[in-house]
Amino acid sequence: MGGKSGDSLATVLVAGAANLAIALAKLVAGLMSGSAAMLSESAHSAADTVTEILLLVAVRRAGRPADRRHPFGHGKAGFVWAMMAAVATLVGGAGFSVTHGLHEIGHGEELANLTPAYVVLAVSFVMESLSFAKGYSQLRRQAAMVGLGPVRLVRLTSDTALKAVVFEDTAALIGLLIAGAGLAGSQLTGSPVWDGAASVAIGVLLLVVALTLIQSNLSLLVGQAAPPHIQTGIRAVLIAQREVEDVVELLTMMIGPGAVLVAAKVAFRDEVGAAGVEAACDELDRRLREAFPGIVQVFLHPAHGDGIR
CATH class of the missing domain: 1.20.1510.10 (Cation efflux protein transmembrane domain)
Incomplete structure (x- = not known):
């Protein structure tokens, strides 16, 4: 930045x-x-x-x-x-x-x-x-x-x-x-x-x-989303995490020149416990910011696979 x-x-x-x-x-x-x-x-x-x-x-x-x-x-x-x-x-x-x-x-x-x-x-x-x-x-x-x-x-x-x-x-x-x-x-x-x-x-x-x-x-x-290639890359990083089963919803917004806010609802595998979900979210936050330096805010909402809405 x-x-x-x-x-x-x-x-x-x-x-x-x-x-x-x-x-x-x-x-x-x-x-x-x-x-x-x-x-x-x-x-x-x-x-x-x-x-x-x-x-x-x-x-x-x-x-x-x-x-x-x-x-x-x-x-x-x-x-x-x-x-x-x-x-x-x-x-x-x-x-x-x-x-x-x-x-x-x-x-x-x-x-x-x-x-x-x-x-x-x-x-x-x-x-x-x-x-x-x-x-x-x-x-x-x-x-x-x-x-x-x-x-x-x-x-x-x-x-x-x-x-x-x-x-x-x-x-x-x-x-x-x-x-x-x-x-x-x-x-x-x-x-x-x-x-x-x-x-x-x-x-x-x-x-x-x-x-x-x-x-x-x-x-x-008025809240423009991040460019398509960045959204695709963010989704790829989320899916690549071994604890993640699916990305239910992904929202992004440009909150400044080159600054991206990410909010995602992520379905985790059923066998992943609460501690594993927390650790995975921390790892995803780190990986997203590393892959896309413009990301300044990350919000992940966890959901288990059988609880997808």
Whole structure:
């Protein structure tokens, strides 16, 4: 947990520093050129900067230890702050980009000198690529640990800070390409429609990313189960215990980024006495935590084979 939290914190810090510098550069280039797409990209990067600040809070809050009032820890606080970050992207990035782009299409004027805009786009692409590489590197390490591909893991992971950085950096790279295409189209045709359309497209892209992240965090907040491969592995560990006859019911829940709660009703063989059941439960607890370091709470309800309900 501590290692993952540290990796996520470093990933968020890199992304935040890159977004702040990029937002300022895009703003200057947008004002100089009069490009709606550049101003939308500036709003995009500014929204991403706010997002990174909220994700820093999410990582910090989620990492606080359990206490008497919060016996299961503060992991779900990370989901709340991550959802607020996604809302910031929705309002600050997508909203501005779409409305400003539509205004440019209807009332835009010919663009001014675009050279600074192209330079800023190129530099921004390099900086965003470095930020994306940091997030993707962490994603690949985590994927290798659980035997999944990076793309599948980013869909399943409860590390919402990592997911947000990967999604937003991907959207940023695509947005830069869209902005460049819009600028080139307007420069070649002399029409501001291309620039305005690029701004709208960037807004729609941010809308999709924001809604995806909001849905993901909402699912985690209302008690999302652990990913299927983890549930399968937990069941296998339980069944492998020689005293166990069957797993009657298995429930899991993500209670924080990478943190899993396990509750299971386990049928023990009839010949296993009370002392044997207690020893087996202790052994299962140890084996589950050893096999899946993300498991932080284990509750086992024993039942003998002839008492299955």
